[in-house]
Structures are given as C-alpha cells and as structure tokens.
Amino acid sequence: MSNRLRALIAVALAAAAVAACAAKTPPAPAAAAPKAPPERYSRDPYPSTYHPYPGTPTLVRNVTIYDGEGGRIDNGAILFADGKIVALGRSVDAPAGAAVIDGHGKWVTPGIIDVHSHLGDYPSPSVEAHQDGNEATGPVHPDVWAEHSVWPQDPGFSRALVNGGVTTLEILPGSANLFGGRSVTLKNVPARTVQAMKFPGAPYGLKMACGENPKRVYGGRNQMPGSRMANIAMDRATWARAAEYKRKWDKYEKSGGDMPTRDIGLDTLRGVLAGEILVQNHCYRADEMAIVIDMAKEFGYHVAAFHHAVEAYKIADLLRDNHVCAAMWADWWGFKMEAYDAVSENIALVHNAGACAIVHSDDPNGIQRLYQEAAKAVAAGRRIGIAIPDEVAWEWLSINPARAIGIAERTGSLKPGKMADVVLWNGNPFSVYTRPEKVWIDGALLYDALDPARHPVSDFELGQPGEGDVK
Amino acid sequence: MFLAASCFVVAPVAAQTVAITGGTVALGDGSEPIEGGIVVIRDGRILAAGRGVAIPADAQRVDATGKWVTPGIIAGFSRIGLVEIDAVDATNDVQAGNSPFSAAIDVAPAVNPRAAAIQVNRAGGVTRAVVAPGTARSIFGGQGAVIDLGVDMSPITRARAFQFVELGEEGARGAGGSRASAHVLFRNALREARDLGRFSGIAGGRGGERTPRANDQRDLPLEDQPDNRLISAGATRPEDVLLTRFDAAALVPVLQGRQLLLVHVERASDILQVLALKAEFAKLRLVLVGVAEGWTVADKIAAAGIPVIASALTDLPNSFEQLAATQSNIGRMRAAGVKVAMGMIDDDDSRQVRLERQYAGNLVALTRVPRATGLSWGEALATITSAPAEAVGMGGELGSLRAGRRADVVIWDGDPLENSSAALMVMIDGVQQPLDNHQTKLRDRYRTPAEGQLPKAYER
Numbered sequence: 001m002s003n004r005l006r007a008l009i010a011v012a013l014a015a016a017a018v019a020a021c022a023a024k025t026p027p028a029p030a031a032a033a034p035k036a037p038p039e040r041y042s043r044d045p046y047p048s049t050y051h052p053y054p055g056t057p058t059l060v061r062n063v064t065i066y067d068g069e070g071g072r073i074d075n076g077a078i079l080f081a082d083g084k085i086v087a088l089g090r091s092v093d094a095p096a097g098a099a100v101i102d103g104h105g106k107w108v109t110p111g112i113i114d115v116h117s118h119l120g121d122y123p124s125p126s127v128e129a130h131q132d133g134n135e136a137t138g139p140v141h142p143d144v145w146a147e148h149s150v151w152p153q154d155p156g157f158s159r160a161l162v163n164g165g166v167t168t169l170e171i172l173p174g175s176a177n178l179f180g181g182r183s184v185t186l187k188n189v190p191a192r193t194v195q196a197m198k199f200p201g202a203p204y205g206l207k208m209a210c211g212e213n214p215k216r217v218y219g220g221r222n223q224m225p226g227s228r229m230a231n232i233a234m235d236r237a238t239w240a241r242a243a244e245y246k247r248k249w250d251k252y253e254k255s256g257g258d259m260p261t262r263d264i265g266l267d268t269l270r271g272v273l274a275g276e277i278l279v280q281n282h283c284y285r286a287d288e289m290a291i292v293i294d295m296a297k298e299f300g301y302h303v304a305a306f307h308h309a310v311e312a313y314k315i316a317d318l319l320r321d322n323h324v325c326a327a328m329w330a331d332w333w334g335f336k337m338e339a340y341d342a343v344s345e346n347i348a349l350v351h352n353a354g355a356c357a358i359v360h361s362d363d364p365n366g367i368q369r370l371y372q373e374a375a376k377a378v379a380a381g382r383r384i385g386i387a388i389p390d391e392v393a394w395e396w397l398s399i400n401p402a403r404a405i406g407i408a409e410r411t412g413s414l415k416p417g418k419m420a421d422v423v424l425w426n427g428n429p430f431s432v433y434t435r436p437e438k439v440w441i442d443g444a445l446l447y448d449a450l451d452p453a454r455h456p457v458s459d460f461e462l463g464q465p466g467e468g469d470v471k
Numbered sequence: 472m473f474l475a476a477s478c479f480v481v482a483p484v485a486a487q488t489v490a491i492t493g494g495t496v497a498l499g500d501g502s503e504p505i506e507g508g509i510v511v512i513r514d515g516r517i518l519a520a521g522r523g524v525a526i527p528a529d530a531q532r533v534d535a536t537g538k539w540v541t542p543g544i545i546a547g548f549s550r551i552g553l554v555e556i557d558a559v560d561a562t563n564d565v566q567a568g569n570s571p572f573s574a575a576i577d578v579a580p581a582v583n584p585r586a587a588a589i590q591v592n593r594a595g596g597v598t599r600a601v602v603a604p605g606t607a608r609s610i611f612g613g614q615g616a617v618i619d620l621g622v623d624m625s626p627i628t629r630a631r632a633f634q635f636v637e638l639g640e641e642g643a644r645g646a647g648g649s650r651a652s653a654h655v656l657f658r659n660a661l662r663e664a665r666d667l668g669r670f671s672g673i674a675g676g677r678g679g680e681r682t683p684r685a686n687d688q689r690d691l692p693l694e695d696q697p698d699n700r701l702i703s704a705g706a707t708r709p710e711d712v713l714l715t716r717f718d719a720a721a722l723v724p725v726l727q728g729r730q731l732l733l734v735h736v737e738r739a740s741d742i743l744q745v746l747a748l749k750a751e752f753a754k755l756r757l758v759l760v761g762v763a764e765g766w767t768v769a770d771k772i773a774a775a776g777i778p779v780i781a782s783a784l785t786d787l788p789n790s791f792e793q794l795a796a797t798q799s800n801i802g803r804m805r806a807a808g809v810k811v812a813m814g815m816i817d818d819d820d821s822r823q824v825r826l827e828r829q830y831a832g833n834l835v836a837l838t839r840v841p842r843a844t845g846l847s848w849g850e851a852l853a854t855i856t857s858a859p860a861e862a863v864g865m866g867g868e869l870g871s872l873r874a875g876r877r878a879d880v881v882i883w884d885g886d887p888l889e890n891s892s893a894a895l896m897v898m899i900d901g902v903q904q905p906l907d908n909h910q911t912k913l914r915d916r917y918r919t920p921a922e923g924q925l926p927k928a929y930e931r
Contacts, residue, residue: 125789316920334556336559337559344914345914380893384914
C-alpha cells in the first residue's frame, strides 16, 4: 500500500469514527472515569512524496537478461510500461507507441541496490560542515534518523546512478554508536527534498554497530562502552528498556488509558521488537556476529543483515541457519584490526554455504562499481572451485539486498508487476570494460549515456568547473 | 589458487635463463598486446620480448599458452610497506605527527617486506611501488623510496628516490592554515637548503653497492644516492633558520635537481603555481601527484614536460580542490600530451595497490562512453607499469618488458585488466615469488566453515 493510499484510508477511518459517534447517544457516566481511547502516534511522520517520473513504454530486445533472482534469458526481450515490468522472455511483442531498443551485445539487469551508503549524510564535498552521519555524543541514539541528515544535492547520488547503475539505496547513520539511529531507503532520483527520494512504503532500518568503533569513540573519552563486553552490556540494557516500553505502549494502544510518555528513541526499538523496523548491524568479526545473533534471540528481534561482515565466511553456516544476510566488500581489508582476516572469497563462500550474500559499498566511489566488486567475488569463488553463474551472482546486487531492507516484493528483480528499475549495460556487466548505457527508475529514463540531457547535475555542481561533465 | 603456485615452477633464483612462450604478451610500454609472444629472461633481466624472439638453447621454457604475460604492476604512489594495520598506530609508519623532522625523514628504514600488504599485493601481481611518506606538521613529508614487493628482506630498489611536498589543501594545513603560507615556507626551505649547500659540502656516501648501469637518458643515475641528511661537521648556517639542519640538508639535492620533488596538488590553480616554480628554481625536477583538475590545464602541464602521477577514478568533488574531478582526467591529459602514470592518492594507498589494474581497466571502459576520454588497452597498462617507472626516473630499469629491464614479470590467467583475472606466477628480478599469504591460508582453512574432527586451529 502506498503511503498516500494509507494516509487516505486513515483519514477515511477517522471521518467514519466521527460520523459513528455523532449518530450515537452519549453513554451514561460510569462509576469510574472512562478510559481515554488509545491514540496511535504516527509511524510515518515524514512521509515519502516520491512519485515516478513519466516514462515511455519500452521494449528492449535481442538482449541478455539477468532477472535478479538467478534467471537468465539469452537473446531475450523485456517490456516495461507505466513504471512496471510487463513481460520478459525470448520474444515479447511491442505495444503500439513503445520505444524499441535493440540490445544486441548488451545486457539488461535490475537496478543495483546498495544496502549500505552514506550518500547525503556524509556527502561530497567532504567538509566538516557535512559530517552528519554520526551522532557521536552518546553511544545509544536510536532517536536520530538518517533522513534528517541527508542532503539531496550530494553529487554522489548522480555518480552512483550513471556510473554504478544504482537505483535504490539505503542510507545509514554511521557506526560510532551501538545504536546509530534509523536508516532510510531512497530511490536514486534527484530531488529537492529527501522526502521526494524516499522509497514509498519501505520499512525503516535500525543501524547498530558492534566491535571497535563504539568502544573506541567512547572508551577514548573514558565513557562506556570502553570494551566489547560493554558494547553488549549497553545493548542489552537498552533492549530491556525497549521491551518495557513496548509492553506499556502495546497495552495502551490496545486498551487506552493514560498515554505513556513518548520516547523517540524507544519508538524505534519498539518498532524493531514488533518486526516493523529491520536491524542492519555493522559487525566485522565472526565471534561478535554469533553473540549478536544470540542477543537478538534473547530480546526477540531479528538481525536482517550484518554489514561489513569481513569474517562472514567463518560462520557462513550460522548465518544460513539463522537467516541473516551478510553484506560484504569484495576485497577491502586491513584498515583496522577487525578487518584483518578478510579473504577475497568471502562473498562466494557465504553464498556457497547457502546463506544470503550481498555486495555493499559504504563508499561514494565503491558504489559506482558494485557490479565490478561482484565480478571480482564471483571470479575468486571460481578459482577455488565454487562455480556460481553470473546471473546467480547478480542476486548479490538485487534481490538479496532488496530482501535485507524489506522491499523485495516491490523491486530487486525483473518480475512482471514489479517496479521497472532497470539498467541497460553496454556489454557484459561483469566485465571491467562495461558501463551503464541507460538507467530507468520506475520506468522513467533518468540516465542515458547517449543523451547529455539525461544526465543529472546537482545544484552544488552548477557553475562549477566541470558542470555537466561526463564524470 | 593452489594451482597457481604449483603449475608454474619457474625460477627459484635469478641466475637462470627462462623463456615464457605462447602467451599474450604486453610489454607495458604503451603498445598493444602481442599474441603468441615470447619473453626471455636472463640473470634477472629481460633479454628480449615480443614476437619471433630467439630462444636461447639453455632456456628453461615456460608454456603460457592461453595466459597473459606482462611486466609486474608498479604502484605509482603508495604507502605500501609502511603499514600493517592503518588504525593500529604502532604498526603505521606513514607519518610522524610528533617528530621534529620533516624533509629529512627517509622511509627506507620503515619498509617492512613482511607486511601483510606486501604479501597480498604481490599475490595481486604488484611487483614494485613508489612509497611516499605522509606529511604531518610540515609541508614536507620527507624522502620516499622505490621498493620491490619480493619475499626477500631487501625491499629497497632506490632509497631517497624523491622528496614529497604538499602544496594544496593539505599543504596549507601543514603551513599553518593557508596556501600562501605554504608557498613562503617552501621558498624559505629551498633558501635554507641553498645556504647550506653554499656553506658546506654534502657528506654521505654512495647509496649501496650497485654497479653503475647505462640507463635511459631521463633516468637519474643509480649510483647517485648520497644520504643527503649528512652534512659536514663544519657547515655553517645563517641565523634566521626555521628548518632543522637535517631537514635543510635533505633539500639540497632537490634544489640541485639531483633528487625528484613529488608535489601533491589537485586544484588547477595550484597546479599552475607548481609549474611556475620552475621559473624560479630552474633545476627542480618536478613530478605532479594527484592533479584531479589537471585536465583543465593539461596543455600547460604538457608544455612544461612535467610527469604526472594521478588518481584514476576520482570523479567526485570530495574537496573544493577537486571540483572538476572526472574519470576522464587521465585520458584527457594523455591526449594533451602529458606523461601520466597512475597512483593511489588518498585511496587505500597502504594496502590496495592491487586495485590499480582494475582502475586501468576502467580507463579502457571510458573509451566506450560518449563524451568521456579513456585510454587504449596498451596505454592503460602503461599507466601502471612503465609510466610510473619513468615518472620516478627509473624507466630504464623498471616497468616494461623491453630488453635490459629488471625481470619483474607476471603471468595472468586472463586479461590482466579484467576483474575476473588473477596472477598465476609473479617474478621479481627474475626470481619466482610465493603467492600464499594470511588471506589465502584463511580461505583454505574455511573452505568449509564447520569444524571437522578437530577445531579449525588444527587445519592448515
């Protein structure tokens, strides 16, 4: 259901309630004061105002298609119209008025989804005034929301679109804190406001972090947490508070009475415990991921994905059995102690164990080459005898990240009825010599390498040297 | 993988003749690859390479059919060997924030040939690197080295190959807050060096035991590596000095044009200021580093004949000195006649120089993007082999498979600029190198994650 539709329904219900009340005789005064009816606080106070831009019904034919869920069609065709995938197969008829593109020698894939980006909250230029991703004034900040930091004019969004074929991305708070705050999922569409980029109906995420960063930031100030054990201790104390908050509010929202005190941070944690908000957990080391998995069981939540899971290969079986995705780099390593045990086969090993593997960036440059990172990972796997077909490896860039951030019903693969988030590549996308040629978001052509007019330029870049350059 | 080490047992020592046959050979000099090429190595140097090369009777033959053969990758600007883990201060020797010295600092003693980064990048086909110190409290970082990534304990190819100075944003920071101050400090430093050079002789000896060799004209003579921090005891200095004696002495060979000066700048106006230094200090041998906006003044850089070591894929205005950044920078500068090599400036310079070949592949990709400017395949390979060698004055020694160069040779399982390819055999100075390391051993241990009869600690 779109937010707009949901809002309309909420308004309609409220009107019906008023009408019903007006029609009834007021009840006789009871002996005790009546319980006030419950009031729900808004779960969506900064709603998406995104709307798909107009598109032309488009048929790409004679093209190699990876559908994002492991399927492949050679010399196939794909049709999308009205913002949605209509059909794909060996042969698809073009409706009247459709744009027909010959895709000979080219590839079509779903748009890439990056589950870990700081575009907008650590934007370019990377000046002090733009450092908006970490509320590093206390280790527990589930009250902050990344969307309140995102600068839509970050030129990085356009680079991710035109060079990277990225159509959806989750912007996270940083990892200074145990509880970093809420993430926001965006369509990679230039906009005046962050609301106009928000992926309609996408669930929120909660950024959590284990390991070195929180204990370094606060331990260095002689504050808690100064150790990994304190990381977990503070996590648990916070979850215990959240559980109590949830009990109070659940009861109130069911039965009414005195409204409990609102706590913006605990709202977020309540949402996690209710399964409405997905935990995205920065965690490098295998042993720490195992602890977090048990902590989630202790408090009744689920970790959607471990991010920067450099040691995921050591516990790929555990990740599989607990249905936790691992979001990984292809070959980053060694920049800090907890990244020392990286292996280039990490992604392939996780996939091979039957767990959910994701390629992520955490970087405004890396996000432009996620498809190349996947290519490196699949090749590393093949060299140790793990033969993963390219079209299956594309799951790491599309349907798996879509699942991890709760939008897999809407996008992340080229299934009829899904959003037409589509990239046409000028060759095999696992080749270093390949670049996006066209990118559609909800069926709207937002990048075309052949048409400089379909090349976004952020406000920041206007009038600067290199404005409108190919970049 | 495991096969890599075992299928090519080539040259355990340098004093052998080896002929690599049947492979696609890329010389690294900008030319396009040659199918069915031959590379002959003798006594640790390239004897000949190309098509129809005679194979000496005593040569050990290595069949590289279906494989690619290139010179080893040279990291054009890096900090490799100076760091084990960046965020573990005790293992990070890039910069010295509390040192009283700047220009006098020499990275050579800090290079650890057993650093994990050396092993991992060697396995990635990187055989040499330009290693620069980072700046801390001064505009001068000190003296960088050219190193090899071999397994032996002698990593230094050329110590004190260059002096490194920051003259952009970073330089302004080191100079107390402005570019103007950085330029005054720079001139004062050279003035102090000039005074010192006038009042004293440079002591110090020859830089090693090497026999002098015939080099390309552009090369600095190999034997000319005095420890320029050493000044005769009787040297006198004027009273108005800012630099320590060691720092001033270290700049004497820069002033005299006997040591290269690598200058990091990004902004177009900063680049032009550096070019202008030549008018003031005629003997300076400059190399520009970074140069994100170089394409906007490429004709002037080309006219000055100053080589550039540039980042390949910087395309964001990460700072206000990189507003015009584009991946086409290298291609456009090259098209304007600038000699361009690739470096890892502010980009995982301590660990990921192996990514340079991916970056080079991306520069080729740009040739297929309308309005972008890329490089041909051969030119792209040259930016990570011969061009960096030439930029640091060692093109006669390193960076290509042309006769006489050191035999740094890599056999790849495919096109080395492709993401799917990996190094199968790496040779440095004609000696085959081990490719296993911390990462490959972890990979082998965890090929299956679950424990067997014993804990993982017993699997190796």
